Amino acid sequence: MLDIKKIRDNTIEVQAGLNKRGNYDLGPILALDEKRRKTLTNVEEMKSRQNIVSREIPKYKKEGKDCSEIFAEMKELSTKIKDLDAEVKAFDDEMRYQLLSFPNIPNEHVTVGKDESDNKEVRKWGEPRTFDFEIKAHWDIGVDLDILDFERAVKITGARFSMFKGEGARLQRALINFMLYTHCMEHHYTEISPPFMVNRESMTGTGQLPKFEDDAFHIPSKDFFLVPTAEVPVTNIYRDEILAEEDLPQYFTAYTPCFRQEAGSAGRDTRGLIRNHQFDKVEMVKFVHPDNSYQELEDLTQNAERILQLLEIPYRVVELCTGDLGFSSAKTYDIEVWMPSYNRYVEISSCSNFEDYQARRANIRFRDIESNKTRFLHTLNGSGLAVGRTFAAILENYQQADGTVSVPEKLTHYMWGKTVIGK
RNA sequence: GGAGAGAUGUCUGAGCUGGUUGAAGGAGCACGCCUGGAAAGCGUGUGUACACGUAAGUGUACCGAGGGUUCGAAUCCCUCUCUCUCCGCCA
Incomplete structure (x- = not known):
């Protein structure tokens, strides 16, 4: 606001x-x-x-x-x-x-542009692997290995839902644990396991309401919403509170499933794990002092990148132009992972500085030590990472000629020692 | 889901037979005095938001939320939310 x-x-x-x-x-x-x-x-x-x-x-x-x-x-x-x-x-x-209903004002240094074509590539990491065999898309790899079942997910629920099975379910959970471990132990975030439904005030606080109510799943009997991202419950932890300046900064990370109605309306990515009504995500949220929120954004983005580096999957970082910026954000970096079947980079994380936009909506303040006055703090968040898309990226980047998928080294521990899926 | 009790400032806790109550008392905190230093003690101060004002300041609102009664409501009435106790149900 x-x-x-x-x-x-x-x-x-x-x-x-x-x-x-x-x-x-x-x-x-x-x-x-x-x-x-x-x-x-x-x-x-x-x-x-x-x-x-x-x-x-x-x-x-x-x-x-x-x-x-x-x-x-x-x-x-x-x-x-x-x-x-x-x-x-x-x-x-x-x-x-x-x-x-007014969006946030972009940071003055953000490139003015119309849409994603005006976004600026900031850096690239890793080399896309060359394959000496015909590559498959992740949905074919997953179904062939019997670790993904889209047809039965449709029967159980409907289109745009997916089901993980056996080593697929385990890989999903391994990724969640690996990401949480890295953020908590290496990056010093505090883990949160929040409610997966939130009330109207919380959705308004982070900016999903009132403008984007149609994008969310709504529970009419209670007027609750299924969380579209952990950003909502976690940012609202401190709604209507005044923190002490010395309590800043605070870093939280949370795993939640995410529920989005908008996914699917676009008619794109109709197959696979890229665009579903329900997907898993590990999120990072920061409450920081206004003076250093931009440094915090750089750090946050690197925390997200670290996951892909450890998994050894190529990616690039893109700075969004004003036309592509999310409603509440002042500046955003997208991390895009290399997806062989798409033959391009695909968004896997979005790291934003909201400055005081969310803090003002959600009324989150801190008491300035010098003046003893209350001020709005700055909030940031970023995916660390979208688990479904990471899953897809692993299947595609680590696929082998015989149809199996090798497990990234850092993940084998979380896969109970398994080094190859499908064997 | 049923029955009852409650929700007041950073905390604790009065007020609740309606009228200088932003709100007693206590604790905490800040500053000052005292002290070689500290504790104790004493003194002063200690919420948020909005409006007007260059400022000092002034005004208004806020006692869970929203309505109502009244010249006037923290105090009376209604609705809702939440907390606690007991019962039921249940992973």
């Missing part, structure tokens, strides 16, 4: 920032703000008078004065106040809704 005071005082600057992302007009909200403050001043004066008179009444009563005239006047005032209060509340609600 943007700061209404900033919009008011630096309108031109904010408008310029929004223009980098699309068509947004600050006019209506400024008009609303103007009306709200006018009405507020008005009603507050009335309330002040109401308070003053109210304090006098006990004295009058003690003196045995007749108060009926005052009561009549105050009754009228009270009615006016009620009406104006309702007006202010209507302005507040409308303003909040509009404020929630």
Whole structure:
């Protein structure tokens, strides 16, 4: 959420920032703000008078004065106040809704661009392997090895769901454990196992609501949402709280399944593990001091990259341009993994600095030691990594001529010593 | 799911027969005094948000959330949420 005071005082600057992302007009909200403050001043004066008179009444009563005239006047005032209060509340609600509908302003250094074609490759790691046999896509490898079963997943639930079996299920779990181990033991994150359903306030806090309600799976009986990413429950850990400055930074990592309705609507990647309604992900979330959130973003991105380095799978890092940036993000690096069957890099992680955008929505603050004032902190998060896509990348990059898949060395321990899947 | 109790400031804990209560008392914390230093003791201070103001400051709101009654509500009424105890059910 943007700061209404900033919009008011630096309108031109904010408008310029929004223009980098699309068509947004600050006019209506400024008009609303103007009306709200006018009405507020008005009603507050009335309330002040109401308070003053109210304090006098006990004295009058003690003196045995007749108060009926005052009561009549105050009754009228009270009615006016009620009406104006309702007006202010209507302005507040409308303003909040509009404020929630503005995306974050991109960081000033982020390239201005239209769509993903304007994204900038930052670095590359590893060389895509050359195969001396006909390669298969991960869904064929998985089905042939009997470790993935898409048909039965469709029977059980429906399209865009998948089922892991035997060594497939084990590989999935191995990846989760390996990622959590690396982030906790090497990168010093604290593991969280959060609820997989969240309420409306949490979804609003991180920016999924109100604009993207259709993308989420909703439980009507409770008005809960299945988590689309662990970012939602974990970022909301500190919603409506004030932390001490010395408690910053805080790093959390969490495994959760992720549920997304939007997956599938695009009609792309209809086969395999790339785009499903349910997928597993290990997420990293940081709560940091505003002064060093950009260094924290660099570190976070490298924490995610580390997983692919240890698994020895080629990838590249891309900096998103303003047109491709997520709604709440000020700056984002995507990590893309090499996917042989696609013959290109495919997104496997997205690492973002939200600056104070989520913190303001979710009301997460810290107390500044020097001024003793509260300030919004900065939140960041990144996938570390999307497990389903990592699974797919392993099958494809580690496939062998005989149809089996060798297990990355770092994973064999988590695979109970297994070095080749399918043998 | 049924019955009952409760939700107040950083914490504890009054107020709940409606009227200087942002909210007693205590603890904690900060600063000052005292001390060789510390403890104890004494004194002062100690929430958030919004509006107006260059500022000092002033005003308004907030006692789980939202409504209502009233000239006036932390205090009365209704709805919801959460917590605790007992019962039922259950991995």
